[in-house]
Amino acid sequence: MKDYLVRGIVESKNCRVFACQTTELLEVARKKHGLWPTASAALGRMMSATLMMGAMNKNHEKMTITINGGGPIGSMIASTNSDGKIKAFVANPEVHYTYNDTGKLAVGVAVGKEGTLQVIKDMGLKEPFVGTVPLKSGEIGDDFSYYFMVSEQIPSVVSLGVLVNDTNEILSSGGFIIQLLPDASEEDIEYIENKMKDFPAVSSLIHEGKTPEDILKMLFDDVDILESQDLAFECDCSKDKMSGALMTVGKDEIQAMIDEDHGCEMRCHFCNTAYQFSEDELKELLKQMK
Ligand SMILES: [Zn+2]
Structure with missing residues (x-):
């Protein structure tokens, strides 16, 4: 029901x-x-x-x-x-x-x-x-x-x-x-x-x-x-919103994710959905931050 x-x-x-x-x-x-x-x-x-x-x-x-x-x-x-x-x-x-x-x-x-x-x-x-x-x-x-x-x-x-x-x-x-x-x-x-x-x-x-x-x-x-x-x-999270959250961690952190991990995974606390960011996507985010 x-x-x-x-x-x-x-x-x-x-x-x-x-x-x-x-x-x-x-x-x-x-x-x-x-x-x-x-x-x-x-x-x-x-x-x-x-x-x-x-x-x-x-x-x-x-x-x-x-x-x-x-x-x-x-x-x-x-x-x-x-x-x-x-x-x-x-x-x-x-x-x-x-x-x-x-x-x-x-x-x-x-x-x-x-x-x-x-x-x-x-x-x-x-x-x-x-x-x-x-x-x-x-x-x-x-x-x-x-x-x-x-x-x-x-x-x-x-x-x-x-x-x-x-x-x-x-x-x-x-x-x-x-x-x-x-x-x-x-x-x-x-x-x-x-x-x-x-x-x-x-x-x-x-x-x-x-x-x-x-x-x-x-x-x-x-x-x-x-x-x-x-x-x-129902959760309102999206990859876009996760990108926004990711950008708040700072350039050095993102650079480290690129150099050391070649990507990253962000998980929404509210619904536990995982969002994958590739090395290229992280590089793109860094560009947007400049
Ligand atoms: Zn969510």
Whole structure:
């Protein structure tokens, strides 16, 4: 089934809601990056949250989110133009931990919690918006919830999940976000808290075949779905852009690549595509730099 997200509003409970399924795009990312299960879970949760945050941006702003919790996975970066397309990577994809008691993927252990979650939004102004908060647990959902509260002053429930099978393929990935509007009352908050107490794991719901709309209806039977958006893992890198990046390393470096290696390979972090530059192509770049 195709990945997509929906955005809606619940007038009776004074909140806005988002839900997405990202199973296919996480499988694409898993194959490109060779993600081990806990790395898949961490990156899947992060991409779901990033895409839903993108749906909050009205003007298709470019948004880049970085999480670095000091854990074995290293830095995680996800970037979207708020158009449903996302690219993302983790520094170390070969990470796998489970919790002893539950056997669940130990995302918090892989990510760590000694660090920050940073959001950069480029709204076409001189200075981009930058919001940074300390990590709460490294489990990603809690961390985004804390970000919304501290950096945007919006009380939010963020629920994210990923299921992986025995051969490491992605069975399900997705999540939902509930955000209180300024008019929310104590009763509205109480309703949401009660609802969350015994609400099933979002990864299980998606695995059972529940759609993002189904999940929102389980939460609020009178939810009004306003919009839906297709989602995909898609990188915008190209050999041209790589040439540009290569030129920034400087003439001496490029000369060394010509003399010593007779060419070079540049790899895009976001999608792991390798671009080969021959000796002649490097010489051509040097000419352009003069
Ligand atoms: Zn790329």
